[in-house]
Amino acid sequence: MTQKEMHDLVIVGGGPGGLTAGIYAQRAALKTVLIEKGLPGGQMASTDTVENWPGIKNITGQELAENFLTHAKSYDLDIIQEEVTAIEPGLDYHTVRLANGDVYPAHTVIIAVGGSPKKLNIPGEDEYYGKGVSYCAVCDGFFFRNKTVVVVGGGDSATEEALYLAKLAKKVYLVHRRDELRAGMILQKRIKAEPKIDILWNSIVTKINADDTGVSEVELQNTLTNEESRLATDGIFIFVGFDPNNQLIPAGTPMDADGFVMTDCKGETTMPGIYVIGDLRQKYAKQIVVASGEGATAALAAAHFVEAKKGSQH
Ligand code: NAP
Numbered sequence: 001m002t003q004k005e006m007h008d009l010v011i012v013g014g015g016p017g018g019l020t021a022g023i024y025a026q027r028a029a030l031k032t033v034l035i036e037k038g039l040p041g042g043q044m045a046s047t048d049t050v051e052n053w054p055g056i057k058n059i060t061g062q063e064l065a066e067n068f069l070t071h072a073k074s075y076d077l078d079i080i081q082e083e084v085t086a087i088e089p090g091l092d093y094h095t096v097r098l099a100n101g102d103v104y105p106a107h108t109v110i111i112a113v114g115g116s117p118k119k120l121n122i123p124g125e126d127e128y129y130g131k132g133v134s135y136c137a138v139c140d141g142f143f144f145r146n147k148t149v150v151v152v153g154g155g156d157s158a159t160e161e162a163l164y165l166a167k168l169a170k171k172v173y174l175v176h177r178r179d180e181l182r183a184g185m186i187l188q189k190r191i192k193a194e195p196k197i198d199i200l201w202n203s204i205v206t207k208i209n210a211d212d213t214g215v216s217e218v219e220l221q222n223t224l225t226n227e228e229s230r231l232a233t234d235g236i237f238i239f240v241g242f243d244p245n246n247q248l249i250p251a252g253t254p255m256d257a258d259g260f261v262m263t264d265c266k267g268e269t270t271m272p273g274i275y276v277i278g279d280l281r282q283k284y285a286k287q288i289v290v291a292s293g294e295g296a297t298a299a300l301a302a303a304h305f306v307e308a309k310k311g312s313q314h
Helices: 016-027 042-046 061-074 137-144 156-166 185-193 288-313
Strands: 007-012 032-036 078-081 084-088 094-098 103-111 115-117 148-152 171-175 197-200 203-211 214-222 228-232 235-238 242-244 274-276
Touching: 007 016, 007 094, 007 288, 016 032, 016 042, 016 061, 016 103, 016 288, 042 061, 061 078, 103 288, 137 156, 137 235, 148 156, 156 171, 156 185, 156 197, 156 235, 171 203, 185 197, 214 235, 274 288
Parallel strands: 007 032, 007 103, 032 078, 103 274, 148 171, 148 235, 171 197
Antiparallel strands: 084 094, 094 103, 115 242, 203 214, 214 228
């Protein structure tokens, strides 16, 4: 175990929220470290195209993630690739523990760890993960060139990813449990205009079957008639929302019924100096631009918190 020196701010998570917080913290001269267990960029990095980041009409998620990272590094933000195992609130300072044994004491902590894809929890889903079951079209779509795929879900993610897959696959079936999509109107129009995509309304996938080469068919059920059917497919991409990654949130922090963390308008939790931003924070819209705005807000609030704390100690 290595006890690190006191930091003004530890940011946990390197998606758009965390990286923006890092940029603002460096500009505010806070002694900051950002800890990310995977590659910086978060969900943004595995998104095909981003068309609602103001100022750039169209950019790949990967490129936008690289831009965020380059920008943060231009301010010499200290970025460590390691898993955080615990965040312990304290009266004097907070403690962030890493899987490698390192321990960071900090005046403030910004938690920006987002969510993970929700599962359907149906037979075959875990068994054939990586053998035709996927939660990332940009990562795995390449393997389905000129093949048939099923996409499950009716939100922005499912429709965006179905459109991406339609560029590669021979046929895409979008399976949605209702008769109306949840996705925004632009995506709805695009998906209905794409000849390679057929929407199977009022339908759920109940089972995934495979042969020696991987996924071979899905079993479907009509939600209105309960009628069952089978559909041959080479793969299934599941985009039915996501679960908040709230495992690191200190006990006693208020969350809503779905596990999203409640904060004040600064992103501050009921623990002074601990902030939650981005998709893990309870809010109306989960967007890159919103996560980024929350990162900026929380970093400015953290700077004010640190200044007030240090001022009161003199
Ligand atoms: P979402 O908006 O929560 O949509 C999930 C979809 O999956 C819904 O259509 C839902 O059906 C369906 N679903 C949920 N559980 C299901 C189950 N067990 N079986 C079958 N279907 C199920 O999730 P998302 O699309 O991942 O988006 C998450 C957030 O990120 C949203 O706020 C979204 O706007 C945002 N986002 C934005 C963009 C963009 O702006 N370009 C891109 C991606 C994501 P019902 O409709 O019947 O509930």
